Amino acid sequence: MNAELTLVCTSDVLRMAQIRSGTMNPAHLASHFLGGNPDTLSDKPDSKLHDVLQHFYKRYYSDNFMAAIIYSNQPLPDMAKLSAYAFDHITNHRALVSPIIVLAAAALPIANNSAAFRSKIDTYINLIGNCSPGILADWLQKEELAASIDAGADPMVNRNGGVFAIAAFLSDKGYAQRDQVMATIFSYLSLLRHQGIQGHYFDEIAHVLGQDFCFRR
Structure with a gap:
C-alpha cells in the first residue's frame, strides 16, 4: 500500500480526497489519514497491528452491514444455491456504529440514499453534463467557457454519507472567468431544485438504463 500511495499521492483525485478529509467533521473517521504507509502499517508500542485487525474484523465483519448482489444468466435455484454457499457462513454480530454527520465543505455532501437506488436520484443529476440545447453544458460551450462539464454522485463515500461532485473542464477564457x-453552475442547481424532476428526462434515463441492462456484454 505504501508503494501505491507514493505513486498517486500527487494525483488530483487524491488531493481532492485530502481536501475533503481536511474540511469535514473531525469526529468522522473519514477525516483521518486513509492511506497505508510504513507508519500506519506497523506495530505500535502499545498494540500489535495483527491484533488490532483481528479485533476490528470480529467486531464489524457482520452481515447486518452487508448486502449481496448476484448477476448471472443462471436459473434462480442455481443462483440461490450459489449465494447460500458463498454467504451463509457470515455471522450477524448485530454490530452497531453511531452515525456521525460528515459536514464536508470541499464537496457537496449528500445523505446515504442507496436504499432508494430504484428511484435513480443520483443518476438524474448527470443531466448537468447533458449537451442538449438550453442545458448548462450547452451554454458553457457556446460561451467558450468550458469544453465539457461532468457531474456524479456517490452515496457511500463515507458509509453514512456521500458526495455530489461537479467537474468543469474550463477553457482559458473560462478559467479567467471561473x-x-x-x-x-450554482444558479443552474437552484433552477433544477426549483423545477423538480422533469418527466421526459427521467423517462430518457430509464430508457437508456433499460437498454444498457438488456444488451450488457
Missing part, C-alpha cells in the same frame, strides 16, 4: 462559471 467565478462567473461557478456562479452559473
